[in-house]
Amino acid sequence: MKIIRWLVIVVYFSVAVMPLAWLAITSFKLKEDTISPTAKFIPVASKIESPDGSDTSVLFTASTDAYRRLGAVNIGSDYSFFHYLANSLIIGALSALSAVGLGTACAYGFSRFRIAGAKDWLFFILSTRFLPPLAVVVPVFMMYRQFNLQNTHVGLILLYTSFNLSLSVWLMKGFIDDIPRAYEDAALVDGYSRLQAFWRIIVPHAATGMAVTAVFCLISALNEYGFAMALNSSRAVTVPVYFAGLQGNISGVPWPQVAAGALVFVVPVAVFTVLVRKHLLRGVTFGTIKQ
Amino acid sequence: MKFLRAIGICGACILVALVAGCGKPDADVGDAAAKSITIWWAQWAPAEGLQELGNEFEKETGIAVNVSQIPWDSYQTKVFMNFANKRTDFDIVVGDSQWIGVGATKGLYLELTDWLPTAVDMDAINERAWRYLCEYPSGSGKYFAAPCETDAIGFAYRKDWFEDPKEKAAFKAKYNRELAVPDTWDEFRDVAEFFHRPDQKRYGCAPLTGRAYDSLTMGFQQIMWTFGGSWGDPETYRADGYVNCEASVESLEFLKELLKFAPKGALNLRYSQTLEVFKNGTTAMVMDYFAFFPEAVDEMGDKAGFFIMPRKGDRRVVSLGGQGFSISAKVPPEQQELAKKFIAWFLQTDIQKKWITKPAGFTANKLILQSEEFRQATPYNEPFAESLEHLQDFWNVPQYSELLSVAQKYVGEALDDVKTPKEALDAIAKEHEKIFAEAGLLKEE
């Protein structure tokens, strides 16, 4: 039994990590090595060319060229990778902040007050999460055209705020339900107003929950592709849309730069994943399962 | 609280990155006062030539020209998504030939009928360029674009392999004739078969089969026309009996046969990818638009040769390419005036003579096209100039994009063996007639 268990773990682990490892390796290659007919997986400082020009070695010369080129503008796009990264981060961060702000207030309302049809509202909020972006993109597109919100950061921030609200309300409701009512009641007796109690008591106690929620919102906004692509053809293009647009590049896809860019893009997400790992379960099940 | 601090640190890092990222102000925001025009075109060599000419224009007039290049795969989608806005980000779009119907009828392209004769000597331009790239509806004398680039599909081939005495002898022994650039599709098949040696990582030919945008359709239709089929009757818009006639079916079967001699991944080769299998030295003959061939010469030097689409019997048809300059109807009049200024400047004979010196600067100017100077300028100009006599285009009615995605999908299914060629073409005939009927174009027999 024990052997089988370990076999499962080791085999799955190595298969699952392989793409990530390959991503890291690819980012240190030169372009020829990424499309070479022999696999190149061992980096060396400098490779000795074989005399007859044939190239069947598994070695490749490690280079940070791809990272340096991230700052350069690729043919076929208007800006360098960092411009798109900044777009992604601005849109992600602001939409996460507003989703958490609105979500916390809303969750507090549902947690502490009697609201008519509270349960129905909550399930309505949850169900908005399941709308396929492509199914609502047409009317959103037409609305945005009316208000000139296409190709703007604000447009995507609004959209991602609403997209993440369901997650934020549900997660925050779980966190706020865990804060004993007695804390606020004491504050109210001391002469705090409701708003003051919310601001001085609930927000500090829910700070961890808010941070966790913000991370989840940020990640889902960074990763979103459908809306970002459909609503943007030029100014507020995000990283996933930028990468997708590299397909069909006539000088071929610049694989090392794609790998380097993906890595730069993915590392913060991985770091955040590690930070919120204890709350991951809560995050992916909308707070349904608390551990 | 340790956790909070960690999140805080990450947040701070992001802020620093943001500040660093935004440190460089956007070029277009910085000098909004200066006059400039933006041109959108697909990503390929001629767009760079256009940018170089644009720089000269800026030196002469002070009006800056920015050419944005977008990969072919997403070019159409991006342009039309932009046209859906109230104002477009481009002043001029170098629009693909089939777009002219949509551009003209949906109020996207500025009508140039009255302006063009004042800006350019209309007779100097190739009639096909006017008809296919600029005029809508055909024969109406209404123009919505000015000629920019004319183009056609051709083949690039490995000249060094064809000239190798050993190969020549082996070919003669096998096929009992000289190894030469194929003139007919049957010869083409033999040559492809001859060079196809997968064990040596050498492949015979790479037709266009890309499923994104239009490359599969552009690659297939010329074989269909050459074999005697067609998309339909342009008078009645009947497709049944044309696109699924025997000759059409035969041509699709022939394309499938060619794929036996194609490199790996040949079921989905876009423009950039047939070029890639040529540049990596594995494939003997690859199909692509001539305007992509500067890249082939850059990489392969004099190992690369070029030839015109083969014929069958006495018929030779080549898929038209090329684009005209269209001015966006969704930019302010001042911008439209600047755009006109640039187009008029570009079409002057002197500038056109410079245009042909740029890689794949395929002018529509008849005299220049026929000049010895042009034919000798690059190894691909000669077969290109010859191809111009044999051009045909896909439907260019406003519904073309629907027609195109139907064609792409079902011809693709035939290549994938999901449908037989007959079934696939029957499906296209049915769907195309449905689209024509809905648009009110289809005439009852």
Add this chain to the structure above:
Amino acid sequence: MVSQRTGLLKYGFVGPALVVLIVLNIFPLLYNVVLSFTDAELVGGGARYVGGSNYSRVFSTAEFVEAIRTTAVFVAAAVSIELCLGFCLALALQRGFRGKSAILTVLLIPMMLSPAVMALFWHQILSGDYGILNHILAAVGLGQPEWLTAPGLKLISILMIDVWMWTPFMMLIALAGLNSIPQYIYEAAEIDRAGAWRIFRRITLPMCAPLLALAVLLRTTDALKQFDLVMAVTGPNDAATQTLSALLFQKVFGDGKTGLGSAYACVLLVIVIALASVFTRYIDFIQRKQGKTQQ
């Protein structure tokens, strides 16, 4: 007095979020229904009312049925493979060992990454020519399929990427299910000398089932939207991989038929809303159950 003030205040708390949701979710949904009865196009204005003709076109064309089939096959295969793999992994990882939390965290990373970006990079793994997968297959003497272009394999490639990304999700929830089974039940079973298989069938599986069902519902609603991977691997107009979302994209942004696209969207929404209502009911059920056990 006081109650009246909180009466307004409570709507001040919940109101803004609800307004945002209604404006950006409910309004578009209704607008979508309106659009689906017109011949609106992506460019050029002037949409006319065309009655149910968009719907009759949706249901009369083969591509809609094909897209439903492709989507269904994809969802069924993806969810079941991920469930089985994830559950096996959870069983393997159930007992504690040194470095478990580090391994768990690494395993969870793929599901947090951007599908569009990772799918593009997967070309480096799956490409018939230079992909690492075929290099590995060649090294062990197996065939070298064209993962990204061979007719039967395109959908499987998308499936592989999806399984790579989402198996950890199933594992995470399955682990929670396993951990929620009290140890004394196993101990009691051991006293009864029940065999390992019997314990698994009679105790482990039934007690995990509610959470596994939750995971399956979550994944199903998510897999139903599949779009990012399709775009990156084959593009939206390949019959073999055209999911409902991809078909919708092709209609609206490829063909410019906004009205027709909206009709497709409405049909897709009916399916999604049906599933989502099953899902929300189930969440309600689980929450009540959790509430009971906590009391």
